[in-house]
Amino acid sequence: MSFQSIPKIELHTHLEGCAPPSFIRGLAAEKKLDISKIFDRNGGYAFRDFDHFLQVYEAACTTLQSPEDFRRLTMAVLEETAAHGVVYMETFVSPDFCGGGDLAAWKEYLAAMVEAADEAEAKFGITLKGIVTGIRHFGPEACKPAAKCAAETFGDFITGYGMAGGEMAGRPADFSYSFDMAREAGLPLTCHAGEWGGPAMVAETIRDLGVARVGHGIGAIDDHALLDEIIERGIVLEVCPGSNVVLKAVGGWDAHPIVKLRDAGVKVTVSTDDPPFFHTTMTAEYEMLHRTFGWSEDDFRAINETALAAAFCDEDTRARVAKRLEPAQ
Numbered sequence: 001m002s003f004q005s006i007p008k009i010e011l012h013t014h015l016e017g018c019a020p021p022s023f024i025r026g027l028a029a030e031k032k033l034d035i036s037k038i039f040d041r042n043g044g045y046a047f048r049d050f051d052h053f054l055q056v057y058e059a060a061c062t063t064l065q066s067p068e069d070f071r072r073l074t075m076a077v078l079e080e081t082a083a084h085g086v087v088y089m090e091t092f093v094s095p096d097f098c099g100g101g102d103l104a105a106w107k108e109y110l111a112a113m114v115e116a117a118d119e120a121e122a123k124f125g126i127t128l129k130g131i132v133t134g135i136r137h138f139g140p141e142a143c144k145p146a147a148k149c150a151a152e153t154f155g156d157f158i159t160g161y162g163m164a165g166g167e168m169a170g171r172p173a174d175f176s177y178s179f180d181m182a183r184e185a186g187l188p189l190t191c192h193a194g195e196w197g198g199p200a201m202v203a204e205t206i207r208d209l210g211v212a213r214v215g216h217g218i219g220a221i222d223d224h225a226l227l228d229e230i231i232e233r234g235i236v237l238e239v240c241p242g243s244n245v246v247l248k249a250v251g252g253w254d255a256h257p258i259v260k261l262r263d264a265g266v267k268v269t270v271s272t273d274d275p276p277f278f279h280t281t282m283t284a285e286y287e288m289l290h291r292t293f294g295w296s297e298d299d300f301r302a303i304n305e306t307a308l309a310a311a312f313c314d315e316d317t318r319a320r321v322a323k324r325l326e327p328a329q
């Protein structure tokens with residue numbers, strides 16, 4: 001089985017977090033910024049733990065200063081992602097990193113990303129949609145401009161609103177204003193929870209923010225009543241096993257609960273999160289799922305069908321992508 005050639009859907013990525021280290025180093029050199037301390041001896045991103053990862057991530061983002069930088073970033077990311085068989089990808093984009101939450105600036109950055117996405121679709125056959133994301137550890141007030149940017153630019157490319165960043169900053173209800181604003185504008189919702197926060201954080205995220213999907217959500221495994229609620233509500237988990245292993249949210253691949261969640265009846269999907277940070281690709285994720293849990297082509301097909309059904313895109317796009325998942329005759 002060639003894991004690389006399986007057509008894949010990926011719902012949980014962070015655009016800046018997909019930036020190849022060489023791309024960020026190139027931008028830093030162009031702008032004469034010294035960010036050498038975020039790289040290891042081999043040129044990869046270096047961090048100790050989750051908090052340090054967030055610091056390294058934000059340091060890498062300091063090189064991304066203009067719409068043109070984001071146009072180039074989007075092209076670089078889509079070329080790399082398409083090489084691993086991904087035909088449809090959703091990515092978190094943060095107005096905080098694109099003009100500091102200012103709506104007019106955000107629209108310029110967005111136009112640059114859309115231009116790159118259109119070009120990459122024609123060149124590499126990958127479709128990209130964006131989910132506007134508030135950064136949790138910046139606080140509830142800082143998430144409001146992001147939600148406004150989402151509400152004002154919801155359309156063909158921006159298809160959802162979500163929240164990422166430090167999960168343990170505040171409780172979900174603290175951020176309900178932003179989620180309510182996005183919901184009222186018609187945006188479907190997702191939020192990181194249960195990577196670090198355990199079942200209580202997942203439960204509050206579902207009940208207080210009304211999300212359709214949960215980023216990670218693996219902490220739910222410890223609460224059977226919560227699993228029943230997730231199943232009943234049809235909530236989909238954006239599971240990122242390689243990310244969880246590298247950041248030590250789980251003890252290792254063998255200890256990852258993705259199979260237990262799926263066997264319990266929860267809708268799970270597979271994504272890379274921030275692939276170069278976690279030394280992973282979609283091909284590597286599939287290889288490890290095969291090696292650890294014996295997943296076959298049928299398992300991967302089911303995962304991708306679940307992901308497509310949970311994608312935040314319009315129905316025309318969903319129908320078009322569905323054809324790409326059909327096995328070649």
Ligand SMILES: [Zn+2]
Nearest residue numbers: 164192215273
């Ligand atoms: Zn994430």
